[in-house]
Amino acid sequence: MSKLKQFKSLVIHDYAEESFHLPLHSHTYYELIYIFSGRGEHIVNSIKNNYSQGDVFVLSPNDEHYFDIVDNTHFIFIKFTETYFQDGDLYQSSGIMRISPIDIMRKKILKETKIRLNDVQKVMMKNIMSNIAYYNLKSPSNINSSSIIYTHIFAVFSIIQGAMKNGIDASLNQELDKDSLISFIHQNIYFPEEIRTNELSDQFNISASYFSIWFKRNFGMNLSRYVNNYKIQLIKKRLIANRQSIKEISGEFNFADASHFSKFFKNCTGMSPSEYKRNNHPQNN
Incomplete structure (x- = not known):
């Protein structure tokens, strides 16, 4: 599997294709991907997510991915x-971002489920990405130093953080308490309807899709x-x-x-x- 390298602090690529030009690969850099149009499947670290117009994906170094268009x-x-945001002071001085762009890129859940934007966020994201693509087309040599x-x-x-903050996917900012979850399952093992994925995700305030992955x-x-x-342990x-x-x-x-x-x-x-009982009865051992 190839590992792509990059030495410039920022590179922007804007293109369309019918089949993805790279096999499964990873990077030494961070990569934010926006879908202007099209549909298919994005595979990240063996986890598959369908994609369509307006979807956003984030990748950090060593994430393995490819697109099935x-x-x-x-x-x-x-x-x-990593130096791209370290060199600037907008993030540090803005007071808007609770977590850094690098920390956002590293979040595992953002690789495992799609970033879900509301209608306003989708329009804003599309406009911003269009502006970036236009600037890259007209002034590619100025990209690295451009404050715009x-x-x-x-x-x-900021939009991605807004999606996280608004609880569109409550699981983005939390991890489940494994002991509490297992204790709940064991206590309710006699009540199947209480320990299904949807019920457990509601009980622990987390999305059902992320719960299964987690x-x-x-x-x-898997849970089942x-x-x-x-x-089976209890029944035996x-x-x-x-x-x-x-x-x-x-x-x-x-x-x-029965x-x-x-x-x-x-x-x-x-x-x-009956066979198990017969084979494991103390008198038969």
Whole structure:
């Protein structure tokens, strides 16, 4: 996999193409990408997001990505090194930005879900990007030293921060408490409707799309598999203890009936509850 390098503090590319000209790759620099038109799929660190007109993506060094273009796509790529914002004082003195553009670019969630702008933010973003593209077309040699371009790029990050601040994706500024989440799942393991993705994301004030990504990243499996594994552990203990009938265990875990329970258990373990009980009864060991 190639790793692209850049030595200038700022480079802007504006073009359209029917198939993306690069394979999966990473960079040594930061890259902000705006979609003027077109649609397809953007893959970042193996996570796929559909894209269309008006979408914005941010990448930091070592992020791996590529575009799978469906309809001819017009991009603008704003590529900059860490020194670009360190050299200027607009960000530091503005008092508007709560977090730096570099910190925004590094946020994992911004690579895993699309930045969701409201209607006003979309119009502002399009106008700003059009201005940047026009300036780059007319005065490409002045890009690095242009205060106009610097101010426009700063405005882009102000819009992104606005999307984050407005809670369009509440998960952008928080991470879940793993212990609290697992404790909640374990306490409600007998109530399947309480531990579905939508219910858990509401309970913990986080978007459902991000919850799924976050859970798999932190536990190495999706929510359904985790819940099923924990259920199976509890069910096995009950079968070995031999104090409840299969029907009673089925009812305790809110299965529709014993038949559904048996099918679930066999799919997970490769044997029926009766077989497991028989094979693991203390008298048979």
